[in-house]
Amino acid sequence: MNKAVFFDIDDTLLNTSEFADIARRSAIEAMCDNGLPVEYDEAYDMLKSIIKDKGSNYGGHFNLLTKELLGQEDPFLIALGMTTYHNVKFSLLRPFPRTMAILIYLKSKGYRLGAITNGKNIKQWEKLVRLNIHHFFDIVITSEEVGVEKPDPEIYLEALRRMRCEADKSIMIGNKLDVDCVGAVNAGMSAILVNSTLSDEEKERVNKEDINIIVLDNISDVDTIL
Ligand SMILES: [Mg+2]
Numbered sequence: 001m002n003k004a005v006f007f008d009i010d011d012t013l014l015n016t017s018e019f020a021d022i023a024r025r026s027a028i029e030a031m032c033d034n035g036l037p038v039e040y041d042e043a044y045d046m047l048k049s050i051i052k053d054k055g056s057n058y059g060g061h062f063n064l065l066t067k068e069l070l071g072q073e074d075p076f077l078i079a080l081g082m083t084t085y086h087n088v089k090f091s092l093l094r095p096f097p098r099t100m101a102i103l104i105y106l107k108s109k110g111y112r113l114g115a116i117t118n119g120k121n122i123k124q125w126e127k128l129v130r131l132n133i134h135h136f137f138d139i140v141i142t143s144e145e146v147g148v149e150k151p152d153p154e155i156y157l158e159a160l161r162r163m164r165c166e167a168d169k170s171i172m173i174g175n176k177l178d179v180d181c182v183g184a185v186n187a188g189m190s191a192i193l194v195n196s197t198l199s200d201e202e203k204e205r206v207n208k209e210d211i212n213i214i215v216l217d218n219i220s221d222v223d224t225i226l
Contacts, residue, residue: 002112002165004138005226006184008150008174009117009124011195012219013099014131019092020056024048027062027085031077036069043069057120095131096195098220103136105223116159116172118143118150118179139163151183160187173222177202181213194219 010016028036028043036043043065050064062081066074106113113136117124121142128134141159143149150156160167167188174180174191177198181191191213198206198215206213214225 001169002163003110004112004114004160004163004165004170005106006114006116006156006159006163006170006172006189008172008176008180009115009127010119011175012173012180013115013133014093014095014127016127019089022092023085023089026088027081030084031062031065031081034077034080035074036066036077038069057123090130093127093130095133096219098218100133102219102222103133106226107136109226111226112138112163112165114139114141114159114163116141116150116155120144150179151186153183153187156184156187156189160189171226173219177206177213182211185211185213190214192216192222192225194222 007013024047025040025044028040028047032038032040032043038046046068047061047065050061051058054061054064062078063073065081066072066077103113115124115128115137117140119142121144124142125134125140128137128140139159139162141155141162143155146155146158148154156167156172160170163170171190171192172180172184173194174184175193175195177193177196181193184191193213193215195218197217205211216222216225
């Protein structure tokens with residue numbers, strides 16, 4: 001029977017939040033320097049609230065920003081913002097230290113590897129391809145294709161079916177207690193929390209509910225326990 005390790009993608013394999021934030025700030029600076037009539041911070045806050053409102057996968061954040069500030073869309077500023085955002089993002093995008101070594105290690109130990117991620121198919125694949133780690137993954141499952149998001153156990157069960165793997169032979173690795181770890185445990189899998197520390201409240205909950213997880217400071221430590 002197959003044994004498998006499944007990974008979350010964002011903030012587990014790569015520093016998604018950090019590079020997205022820097023890329024957004026760079027885009028805003030370029031737009032303000034070229035005529036968007038507000039201070040950086042104000043424009044940034046507006047962009048953040050548009051993203052919160054519309055979701056990160058909505059395609060027209062910069063369109064709305066110019067419309068709100070100028071009364072109509074400004075094609076030049078929109079293009080400038082989008083281009084700056086993408087250029088900065090792709091120049092910063094990188095896996096966490098030793099991520100590649102961990103993937104190679106797990107393969108050498110006979111694990112099949114999968115990714116279980118909340119997000120859009122192509123966007124999530126794009127991250128793996130740009131990092132050049134896509135070939136490590138036997139399957140990649142997104143919430144878009146399954147129709148439910150983590151921590152719904154169904155997305156984990158679908159991943160197990162596709163991997164032809166039993167829950168008790170599989171491990172989920174992710175950076176969020178609820179979304180990645182509790183969801184996986186509820187589907188019968190083991191779980192490892194990485195790149196994240198538990199708050200006091202979360203620690204109390206883990207003890208009280210006897211949630212069986214392992215906590216590691218970094219993804220680079222995974223080979224100390226698997
Ligand atoms: Mg994550």
